[in-house]
Amino acid sequence: MKAEIITIGDELLIGQIINTNQAYIAEKLNTVGIDCDRMTTVGDSPTVITDSFTAAFNRVDVICVTGGLGPTHDDITKKMVCEFFNTELVMHEETLEHIKALAQRRNIAMIQSNTDQALVPKSCTVIPNFVGTAPGMMFEQNEKYFFVMPGVPFEMKEMLDNWVIPFLLKKNDGSVVLHRTLKTTGIGESMLAKEIGDVEPIIGTDGTVTLAFLPNQMGTKLRITVKDTSSDSAKMKLQHAELLLRAKAERYIYSDDEKDLEDVIGELLKERKMTLAVAESCTGGLIANRITNVPGSSEYFLGGYIVYHNNMKMQSLGVPEKLILDHGAVSKVVAESMAHGARMTSQSSVALSATGIAGPTGGTPEKPVGLVWIGYSDAESTFALKFNFGDYRMRFKDRASQAALELLRRKLLKMM
C-alpha cells in the first residue's frame, strides 16, 4: 500500500510552525510497511484542500489528513471532507458526551462551538479522541482509506498510534520494511562514498535494498532500507548490507541506533569507569554543553574550562606564558598544554582541548580562519591534531566539537 500525507493549516504555510506531524505519520506508516509517496501541505483554502484530496485519492490507497478540525472559523477541514465524500454533518452522541464530560472535568462552560465539534460526516467511522475534543474520521471507499485527524500533535499521535496504525496493520499486504542507520564522522561524504565504492554488491540488484547517504555538519549517515515479503529474509538482507558496509567503513561508524557522539563517548567512559574534563577556547563551551546534554553525564564529566582569554589559559590550566608568546594561542603546543592542564587540574582520567580561529575575523595567511588544534591527554600520552573547519562560525564550532568527541571515541576504542 502507498500513502500520502496532507497537512492543513495557514500557520504551516507562513512558516510559523515546523511541520512535525508529517514526519511522525510517515515514520509510523513505514513501520507497518506502508510507503509514503508524497506529503502535501496546504492552507485553509477550500479549493486547494479539495484539489489535494482529489489528487491524493487518485494516486494512493491510504491518505492521512491532519489539521483544520478546531472550533474556530478558519477550521474548514470537516466541511471540505463532507463535500468530498458527498455526505452531511450529523451529531455524534458519544462524542458529545465525551466533550461534555471533558468540559466538566476542566470546569469550562459548554458553548456552541464545543457542541459543534461533535458534528461528524454521516458516512464516516468516528475515530475517538481520548485526549481532546475534535473527533477523527475514517472513510473507506474502493479499498482506499482516508483518515482525518486533528493537527495538535499530541492528539494526532494518540489517534494514529492507537487507532489508525493498528487498523492499517490488519489491512496491510504483508510487506516488511526494515531500516538501519549507521552514523559516520571524520570523513567527507565524497571520500566515504569512495571508500565504500560500488554499492551494488552491498544492496544487490533486485531493488529490495536501498542505501542513502545523508550528510550534515556532524558527519554522514548511511541509511540502509530493506523492503521484503518476509521478516526473516528482510533481516538477513539488512544484516548482509550492514556487514559489507562495516567492512568498508567501520572506522568511521560511531553509532547504529541514532545515538549522538556525546551519548556514545558517555557509554564508553562509564564502561571504563573513566572521568573527563575539557578545556575549550574556540568552541566556547559547546563541547561541555553537548556532553552535559546526556542525562547522567555527571557520572563521568567533571567539568570544563572555557579559557577564552589568554590569562585564563595560564591561570586556570597552567599554560606557560612563554608557549603562548612563542607559538601563539592557536598552536599544537598550547592545545597540548591545555589538555594536559585540564586533566591535571581536574584530576580526570582524560581531557580534551580545542584552540582555533572561529572567525569571521582573526585569521592570518599562516593561521587562517577555520584552523583548529584538538588536544588530547591521558596518563600515557598528550598530543594534538590539526584541522580546518571552514569560515562559518557556527558550523566551525559544531565540526570542531564533533572532531574532539570523535578523537576521544577513537582513543577509548584504541583505534589510534
Next chain:
Amino acid sequence: MKAEIITIGDELLIGQIINTNQAYIAEKLNTVGIDCDRMTTVGDSPTVITDSFTAAFNRVDVICVTGGLGPTHDDITKKMVCEFFNTELVMHEETLEHIKALAQRRNIAMIQSNTDQALVPKSCTVIPNFVGTAPGMMFEQNEKYFFVMPGVPFEMKEMLDNWVIPFLLKKNDGSVVLHRTLKTTGIGESMLAKEIGDVEPIIGTDGTVTLAFLPNQMGTKLRITVKDTSSDSAKMKLQHAELLLRAKAERYIYSDDEKDLEDVIGELLKERKMTLAVAESCTGGLIANRITNVPGSSEYFLGGYIVYHNNMKMQSLGVPEKLILDHGAVSKVVAESMAHGARMTSQSSVALSATGIAGPTGGTPEKPVGLVWIGYSDAESTFALKFNFGDYRMRFKDRASQAALELLRRKLLKMM
C-alpha cells in the same frame, strides 16, 4: 506572486528528518510579500519529482526546490531539472574553481564526484554556494522563477537569504509587506497577552496589520505584519503598533530585530567596556556556548568555569566546602559564591552563575527537578534568583541559559 515549495528526499518521506527547510523558506518568502500556497515533499523518484515540478509550474510564479543535489547516486534532482527544462549538464568553471579551492583549504583530495558537482544545467543561472560544494540554480521562463537549492539547511539558508530573497524582492508586485518582531522573555505567553490586553487599538480594524504571538522555550516573539499599498503608510502603521506594544510590554522586550539575547548583552557589555565570566553547573557550558556564538565575543567574554563536579566548584571558584555541605550544591549561597568566585578568579567586571537540577533524575521533594538558582556578581552586589524550568532536560538548559542572560541584560540596563 504566489509560491510553492518542493522538498526532495527519501529521508523526509520516511520521517527520519523533520522538514525545517519548508518553514524557513515560507517565512522568508513571506517577508517579501510572496505567499506560499502549497508545500510538497517527494522522494528520490524520477516520475514523482517531474510530476511535482509540472504541477507547481502550472500553478504558481515562484517555485523553490531543495534537496537531492549531493554527489551520491541517490541525488537525482539535477538530472530531473535538466529533463524538465529540456537542457543538458555543462561544466561550470567558476564552481569548479570554488570546489577545488575548498578542497585545498580543507586539505581533501579532489575526486570525480567533487568535479561532477560543478556540472550545471546549461540554461540556468548559477546560484553560488559559498558554504558548500553543490551550486544552486535559477531558471526564468514566462515570468516564472524556478529555484533549486541544496537540502542541507545551512547551505540552503545562505543561498536563500543572500541570493534568492534579494532577487525576488526586485521582482515583487509592488505590495509592501513590513514585519517587526519584538522578542520578549521572562514572562509566559498568557501573562504577556494579559499585559498587552485588547489588541484592537494596536492593530486597528482594517485588516492591514496583524499581530502574532509566537512562543518557544526562549520566550515569546510578538510579530507585527503590515501589508499595505504604500511604503509610507505601511511604515507608519508598523511604528504605531510597535509604540503601543512597547508601552505595554517594554520591560520584557530584548530585541526588535531578530537578535538573540547573547547578541544584545554583547553589545551592552561592549558599550560599557565591561568584561564577563560565567560559572555553570546545570547548564553545562550552554551559557558560554551561546555567548561565544557571537562573532567578536572575545572582546568582552573572558571565559567560563563548567563546574559539574563539586570539587571543581571548590577548586576553580573557591566555593567553600562548608557551603556545599550545609546548603547543597543547588542553593542560593552556592550560586552566589560561584558567581562571586568566577568574577574574582577571572578578574571580570561581572559574572553569572547557574546551579540546578536538570533531570531527569536527582530531584527531591524539597529540591525538585527543574529547580535552578541563577547568580549574579559585580563590584557592587552579588545575589541569586530562584526559578523552576521544568523536567525536560534540553528545555531546562535553554530556559536557564536564557534567564541568566536576561538577568544580566536587566542589570546592565539598570532595570533591577
